[in-house]
Amino acid sequence: xxxxxxxxxxxxAAYGVTLVTVVALVIAIVSDDRRQRRLIAELERQGLTxxxxxxxxxxxxxxxPAASAKPKPASAKTPRARKPKA
Amino acid sequence: xxxxxxxxxxxxxxxxIIPWLAGLTFLLLGIGLYLxxxxxxxxxxxxxTVKIMFVHVPSxxxxxxxxxxxxxxxxxxxxxxxxxxxxxxxxxxxxxATFTFVALVTGSLWGKPMWGTYWVWDARLTSMLVLxxxxxxxxxxxxxxEEPGRAGRAAAILAIVGFVNVPIIHFSVNWxxxxxxxxxxxxxxxxxxxxxxxxxxxxxxxxFTLLFVLLHLIAMRAEILRRRVHALRQMHVxxxxxx
Numbered sequence: 001x002x003x004x005x006x007x008x009x010x011x012x013a014a015y016g017v018t019l020v021t022v023v024a025l026v027i028a029i030v031s032d033d034r035r036q037r038r039l040i041a042e043l044e045r046q047g048l049t050x051x052x053x054x055x056x057x058x059x060x061x062x063x064x065p066a067a068s069a070k071p072k073p074a075s076a077k078t079p080r081a082r083k084p085k086a
Numbered sequence: 087x088x089x090x091x092x093x094x095x096x097x098x099x100x101x102x103i104i105p106w107l108a109g110l111t112f113l114l115l116g117i118g119l120y121l122x123x124x125x126x127x128x129x130x131x132x133x134x135t136v137k138i139m140f141v142h143v144p145s146x147x148x149x150x151x152x153x154x155x156x157x158x159x160x161x162x163x164x165x166x167x168x169x170x171x172x173x174x175x176x177x178x179x180x181x182x183a184t185f186t187f188v189a190l191v192t193g194s195l196w197g198k199p200m201w202g203t204y205w206v207w208d209a210r211l212t213s214m215l216v217l218x219x220x221x222x223x224x225x226x227x228x229x230x231x232e233e234p235g236r237a238g239r240a241a242a243i244l245a246i247v248g249f250v251n252v253p254i255i256h257f258s259v260n261w262x263x264x265x266x267x268x269x270x271x272x273x274x275x276x277x278x279x280x281x282x283x284x285x286x287x288x289x290x291x292x293x294f295t296l297l298f299v300l301l302h303l304i305a306m307r308a309e310i311l312r313r314r315v316h317a318l319r320q321m322h323v324x325x326x327x328x329x
Contacts, residue, residue, distance in 0.1 A: 002123055002134075007135045007199040008134070010138070010196065010198060011134060011135060011137050013195050014141060014192040014196065015141060017188065017191045018141045021184055022184065022188070022297070025180070025181065025301065026301065029180075029304050029308065030304060033304050033305070035308075036308045036312050036315060039311070039315045040318075043315060048318045048321070050314065050317070050318065
């Protein structure tokens with residue numbers, strides 16, 4: 001280790017504070033990112049996907065229209081592609 | 087550019103960039119610390135305390151860079167109502183606040199042996215403290231308003247108004263008589279620092295900047311996912327209520 005002279009304590013303190021603060025920030029951001037990724041994966045496992053994702057899946061699969069006796073009116077909650085913006 | 091502004095596209099690009107950026111950041115910071123501790127000579131006046139410069143100056147630059155980024159993103163958020171601009175502004179605030187805090191504390195620890203005091207209410211130090219308070223204000227505003235759209239608009243206005251402080255910080259050492267030294271790197275006539283100290287400083291600054299960008303990308307990814315989780319849960323509740 002290099003000799004840091006009479007003010008070594010100030011130099012180590014400055015580097016120490018920087019290290020501790022930055023590491024705390026890294027831990028906070030990385031753990032939040034992991035948590036959100038875990039949550040979204042859980043929701044997707046439960047079959048919850050975004051409307052745009054559902055629309056893409058519906059397009060890919062050949063979905064038969066539901067053979068229901070009483071046809072229900074289309075609700076706003078049914079998956080459908082958003083109207084393209086003008 | 088517009089492709090990148092699509093959140094889904096942004097996520098896929100961020101996923102690919104983040105590991106490489108993390109590697110490069112560690113490498114640069116490693117080289118920078120080696121140069122700072124084993125290669126850079128002591129200053130002829132300040133002795134070894136000049137080593138504090140290698141963390142103090144990059145942190146101070148990033149403190150101002152972070153706020154500038156927030157102000158620019160806030161304009162994007164207010165004018166074009168782009169959700170990614172809002173996400174960028176929101177997630178840059180805690181990172182900028184951290185670097186401002188580091189700049190203030192390391193500056194204080196450098197001030198004590200060189201000036202004889204930890205703190206003085208001169209223009210540079212005070213304007214830097216105001217920047218830190220502005221960051222805290224922005225974070226508090228985002229935390230206190232639940233609806234992201236409203237929170238984003240309120241924070242964007244505060245961010246743009248507060249931007250007036252950034253040039254004040256930069257020019258404070260010229261406009262007022264301060265204990266803090268005047269600009270010694272980005273000045274007319276070139277830097278006044280010897281290359282033996284300037285090279286480690288630039289390597290550390292590059293490493294710190296990459297660390298900022300890396301953390302910002304990760305935080306933006308987390309924020310986009312948080313909003314998706316929130317939207318999916320809301321959709322689920324609406325479905326349950328309709329059933």
